Amino acid sequence: MAAEPAARGGSPRRPVSPEAPPCWAAARALLPGAREELRLEFGAPVGRSAALLLRRAADLLYGAGGARGPPPGLLRLSEAACDRAWERLNAAAWRAVDREWRRAFSFGCLFRALGLCRAGAASPEALRACDLGLLLGAPVLDGVLLRLAGVLQRHLPGPGAAPPPAPKKVRRGPPPPAVEPAAAVPRLRRPSLERFRDRFLAPGKPLVLQGLVDHWPCMSKWSVDYIRQVAGSRTVPVELGSRYTDQEWSQTLMTVEEFISRYIENENQVGYLAQHQLFDQIPELKQDIGVPDYCSLGKMDEDEITVNAWFGPAGTISPLHHDPQQNFLVQVMGQKYLRLYSPQHSEKLYPHEGHLLHNTSQVDVEEPDLARFPAFEEAPFQDCILSPSEVLFIPAKHWHYVRALETSFSISFWWA
Numbered sequence: 001m002a003a004e005p006a007a008r009g010g011s012p013r014r015p016v017s018p019e020a021p022p023c024w025a026a027a028r029a030l031l032p033g034a035r036e037e038l039r040l041e042f043g044a045p046v047g048r049s050a051a052l053l054l055r056r057a058a059d060l061l062y063g064a065g066g067a068r069g070p071p072p073g074l075l076r077l078s079e080a081a082c083d084r085a086w087e088r089l090n091a092a093a094w095r096a097v098d099r100e101w102r103r104a105f106s107f108g109c110l111f112r113a114l115g116l117c118r119a120g121a122a123s124p125e126a127l128r129a130c131d132l133g134l135l136l137g138a139p140v141l142d143g144v145l146l147r148l149a150g151v152l153q154r155h156l157p158g159p160g161a162a163p164p165p166a167p168k169k170v171r172r173g174p175p176p177p178a179v180e181p182a183a184a185v186p187r188l189r190r191p192s193l194e195r196f197r198d199r200f201l202a203p204g205k206p207l208v209l210q211g212l213v214d215h216w217p218c219m220s221k222w223s224v225d226y227i228r229q230v231a232g233s234r235t236v237p238v239e240l241g242s243r244y245t246d247q248e249w250s251q252t253l254m255t256v257e258e259f260i261s262r263y264i265e266n267e268n269q270v271g272y273l274a275q276h277q278l279f280d281q282i283p284e285l286k287q288d289i290g291v292p293d294y295c296s297l298g299k300m301d302e303d304e305i306t307v308n309a310w311f312g313p314a315g316t317i318s319p320l321h322h323d324p325q326q327n328f329l330v331q332v333m334g335q336k337y338l339r340l341y342s343p344q345h346s347e348k349l350y351p352h353e354g355h356l357l358h359n360t361s362q363v364d365v366e367e368p369d370l371a372r373f374p375a376f377e378e379a380p381f382q383d384c385i386l387s388p389s390e391v392l393f394i395p396a397k398h399w400h401y402v403r404a405l406e407t408s409f410s411i412s413f414w415w416a
């Protein structure tokens with residue numbers, strides 16, 4: 001008999017019953033062969049009772065009942081463990097949450113996702129449990145949640161026969177301000193690394209780069225329908241409201257499918273999928289992008305670069321703000337209007353006082369209240385309309401304001 005394949009870096013996998021449904025067999029096989037390899041010991045902050053719930057859930061999974069499908073009791077125990085960890089995750093500012101609680105939450109989500117495979121089949125709830133663990137937990141067992149999400153996604157029933165596509169309305173916001181040639185951000189086609197470094201990176205001057213990312217598969221492949229097809233069932237954080245400085249702005253979790261039907265295809269509401277984990281969470285999307293070559297001018301390794309996704313309808317606005325790192329903003333779908341101000345004019349831009357929004361201006365760039373912010377009018381700026389396949393270099397600390405003119409997907413690379 002052929003030997004059982006070894007679980008990553010561990011002992012051989014525990015055999016799954018031959019009658020186990022294929023999804024359960026594939027999901028259960030992601031766990032290490034021996035229960036001890038789960039390492040369900042937690043540091044002091046995680047109370048005894050949460051750890052005990054997780055250990056009892058593991059006992060069920062590794063008992064005889066775990067071979068053919070989720071053992072009875074697994075869901076109840078894992079939900080109780082998740083609830084305890086969830087309370088701790090929400091009790092303090094994100095940075096203050098102990099990593100051990102995030103590990104405990106990941107295990108809770110892992111066991112809960114398995115418990116939600118009713119009769120051994122994948123379910124949207126199980127995939128959601130994985131996504132919550134990926135978004136809020138700490139990585140465990142060599143990225144097991146990512147691998148489990150992949151298995152569940154493959155085994156989820158498809159959406160069924162699709163209704164004939166409705167004629168799509170192209171939603172467009174108000175036209176952008178006219179870009180005056182003298183103030184336009186310059187455009188260059190694949191300048192040499194040296195030219196880019198000496199003329200733009202070193203002096204901190206914005207530039208639109210062309211010809212850099214045209215070959216990335218996302219440029220020809222991605223559309224709203226494609227994103228729906230690849231990522232529709234995944235749960236992601238979404239910002240509600242047209243800008244984060246508005247009183248009524250909030251954040252919530254929903255599936256990409258819900259986001260598209262509520263905010264991309266609905267004329268009246270604005271929601272923004274602005275996410276720094278999207279590409280780690282959904283490797284199918286990551287496969288379609290690269291990293292701009294010019295990032296090699298920085299000191300960071302590729303895996304240290306922060307890659308953000310910005311997917312939203314016409315009218316999403318990122319208020320005037322600055323970030324500490326260099327930025328390549330790659331436009332994949334739709335057009336965006338961008339306005340940039342040099343950090344030397346910060347005083348004329350009236351940054352918010354206080355720590356939280358100190359990098360954000362109080363001024364509404366396209367409708368400034370000049371009675372309150374009179375110097376704003378004197379601040380010189382550069383602007384541009386960024387189109388698909390173009391890349392805007394935003395130097396570190398440069399103020400930038402962004403408005404989507406139509407349904408848009410951009411990717412920013414923060415590097416140093």
Ligand SMILES: O=C(O)CCC(=O)C(=O)O
Pocket residue numbers: 308310317318323327329400402410412413
């Ligand atoms: O595209 C956007 O809305 C915002 C982009 C941005 O602010 C950034 O990449 O830093």
